[in-house]
Amino acid sequence: KHENSQIQRQYLANMLSKTFTKFLAKPCTYAPSYNFSSLLKQRLNDIVPQKQAELKEIKQKYGQEEIGRITVDQAIGGMRNMFGLVWDASLLHPKDGITFRGYSIPDLCNLLHKAPGGDQPLPESLTWLLMTGEVPKDEQFRDLQNEIRSKGQLTRETEQFIANLPKDMHPMTQLSMAVMYLQSNSKFAAAYRNGIHKSKYWEVIYDDCIDLIAKLPRICALIYRHLYKDGKLIDSDPNLDWAGDYSHMLGYSQHEMKECIRGYLSIHSDHEGGNVSAHTTHLVGSALADPYLSYSAGLNGLAGPLHGLANQEVLRWLLDLQKELGGDVSEAKVKEFTQRTLGSGKVIPGYGHAVLRHTDPRYTHLRDFAIKYIKDDKLVELCKTVYHVVPPILMELGKVKNPWPNVDAHSGVLLYHYGMKEFDYYTVVFAVSRALGCMTNLFWARAFGFPIERPGSVTLDWIKDKFGPEGKSSK
Numbered sequence: 001k002h003e004n005s006q007i008q009r010q011y012l013a014n015m016l017s018k019t020f021t022k023f024l025a026k027p028c029t030y031a032p033s034y035n036f037s038s039l040l041k042q043r044l045n046d047i048v049p050q051k052q053a054e055l056k057e058i059k060q061k062y063g064q065e066e067i068g069r070i071t072v073d074q075a076i077g078g079m080r081n082m083f084g085l086v087w088d089a090s091l092l093h094p095k096d097g098i099t100f101r102g103y104s105i106p107d108l109c110n111l112l113h114k115a116p117g118g119d120q121p122l123p124e125s126l127t128w129l130l131m132t133g134e135v136p137k138d139e140q141f142r143d144l145q146n147e148i149r150s151k152g153q154l155t156r157e158t159e160q161f162i163a164n165l166p167k168d169m170h171p172m173t174q175l176s177m178a179v180m181y182l183q184s185n186s187k188f189a190a191a192y193r194n195g196i197h198k199s200k201y202w203e204v205i206y207d208d209c210i211d212l213i214a215k216l217p218r219i220c221a222l223i224y225r226h227l228y229k230d231g232k233l234i235d236s237d238p239n240l241d242w243a244g245d246y247s248h249m250l251g252y253s254q255h256e257m258k259e260c261i262r263g264y265l266s267i268h269s270d271h272e273g274g275n276v277s278a279h280t281t282h283l284v285g286s287a288l289a290d291p292y293l294s295y296s297a298g299l300n301g302l303a304g305p306l307h308g309l310a311n312q313e314v315l316r317w318l319l320d321l322q323k324e325l326g327g328d329v330s331e332a333k334v335k336e337f338t339q340r341t342l343g344s345g346k347v348i349p350g351y352g353h354a355v356l357r358h359t360d361p362r363y364t365h366l367r368d369f370a371i372k373y374i375k376d377d378k379l380v381e382l383c384k385t386v387y388h389v390v391p392p393i394l395m396e397l398g399k400v401k402n403p404w405p406n407v408d409a410h411s412g413v414l415l416y417h418y419g420m421k422e423f424d425y426y427t428v429v430f431a432v433s434r435a436l437g438c439m440t441n442l443f444w445a446r447a448f449g450f451p452i453e454r455p456g457s458v459t460l461d462w463i464k465d466k467f468g469p470e471g472k473s474s475k
Contacts, residue, residue, distance in 0.1 A: 039143040041206055043132055048202060048447045055448055072463055079274075084455065085282065086448075087273030089130045089440045097361035098271055100126065101133045105267055105361050112266075113141045115241055117255065120263035120369075123243050123436060124148060127213065130270065130440040148242055151214035154222075158182065162222045163231065171223050171428050172303035176296045178219045179212070183292035187211075192288065202447035208291040209439035216432045217242060221249035228422050246432060250420075256373050257418040261429070263369060264411065267362045268430055270437025276301040277308070277431075281438040282445065286453040291442050298438055299431055308427040311412035314350035315423065317341070318413065322382055329382050334389045342397070348390050350409030352402045362407035366414060374417055383413050
């Protein structure tokens with residue numbers, strides 16, 4: 001096994017060397033003629049000047065207004081509740097939760113397109129909404145769906161690169177590397193090297209953003225099948241929607257799992273701009289890195305235990321609880337297990353949120369899905385019991401600002417129910433979804449001409465000098 005791993009790593013090193021040599025030697029051939037054939041790009045061509053004018057007016061009227069004050073605690077404590085970004089696609093309210101261009105999750109379920117026989121919003125329809133602020137018409141939805149389908153296949157070389165990644169490499173590491181591998185075909189990077197005017201950035205970065213969104217399901221399905229299914233691949237089905245085809249290529253063709261993935265990818269698509277994956281993508285993109293470089297960086301943040309791994313921790317905690325309780329999942333027993341977890345200095349995974357102060361509406365959406373589609377699943381029933389037990393206990397402690405469940409408290413349970421029991425892969429599913437919001441923001445950041453992000457920082461001595469006795473007396 002060790003020898004095979006070494007061979008794979010050497011092959012990987014050779015492939016990377018050839019790829020970057022080819023990339024660096026490749027002439028800048030991207031011509032300054034831009035394709036407006038897609039309806040979404042045509043619509044954005046109308047909207048972008050309007051939004052640019054709106055931004056200019058806002059800067060003129062409110063540029064010197066203060067958004068808020070910053071305390072030392074905030075600077076030390078992860079910049080919580082500091083507003084330093086403009087992120088137009090979504091807004092997170094402590095009480096009401098996430099809205100997408102002003103629309104709640106129930107709104108999305110009512111207004112956006114759905115698959116035949118389904119009730120979950122389709123991500124292609126949501127992508128149009130995120131990009132434009134408008135609910136797409138049928139023709140617009142179909143055109144975007146066809147545009148994404150047309151760009152979803154990978155070259156044989158790319159598929160071979162993924163197939164030869166070491167099998168002991170984490171799936172999120174594989175995904176980050178695969179996205180980087182696509183970077184040599186970036187139209188934005190080529191156009192920038194070719195001297196494109198900054199007013200045209202949005203026209204070419206659009207192509208990269210849609211290309212990356214289109215290819216992610218195939219990339220992630222290949223990673224899954226190579227890691228967990230002996231490399232037995234499943235071809236794309238051109239008759240399926242983006243999320244349904246992803247489920248199909250993973251090997252889950254039942255209608256309910258496809259619906260689960262459709263809803264999952266939609267509600268995880270964006271969560272304003274301050275979370276690690278979104279902010280990292282935005283930060284790297286602000287240096288005019290292309291979408292592949294930027295999102296690969298965001299993926300590395302998403303792979304962190306405090307960001308994208310939370311639903312795995314929830315599932316492990318529930319399985320430990322289930323194993324200990326056996327058939328007795330009474331509220332009294334769950335309460336006892338919960339108090340023991342807290343007494344050991346641990347937290348209850350899936351409960352609480354840095355911003356939210358009520359039950360996460362994404363959790364509510366997944367819970368309603370489970371009520372409708374899943375019967376007689378002990379783990380799902382245990383999840384419901386925990387929902388009734390944990391918040392009162394956390395409220396009694398008096399230290400938790402938000403005792404209510406977030407989306408992670410239920411998302412892993414659904415994937416587990418439908419047969420996806422490879423915990424390490426769950427973050428990859430999250431990554432497919434989060435690309436929609438991150439690519440929307442990258443597009444608009446270039447359309448708005450946002451500058452490189454460069455906040456200031458202070459030292460501990462600076463804080464003491466400014467706010468200590470001597471500093472205060474000199475004011």
